[in-house]
Amino acid sequence: xxxxxxxxxxxxxxxxxxxxxxxxxxxxxxxxxxxxxxxxxxxxxxxxxxxxxx
Numbered sequence: 001x002x003x004x005x006x007x008x009x010x011x012x013x014x015x016x017x018x019x020x021x022x023x024x025x026x027x028x029x030x031x032x033x034x035x036x037x038x039x040x041x042x043x044x045x046x047x048x049x050x051x052x053x054x
Contacts, residue, residue: 003010004019011020015031031044034053045053 001010002013002019004022007019007022009019009021016023030047032047032050033042034045034050035042036053
């Protein structure tokens, strides 16, 4: 876990390169968490493939 020096909130640095709460560069996050109904589990997938799990 990492604490942001600007907003003092804690975030997981293994998922985000910059603070997701105060960073203006939201598009740098390339993966999202989706629920795979077929497998019955949540997984991290590239943002461009998220529509396949809707």
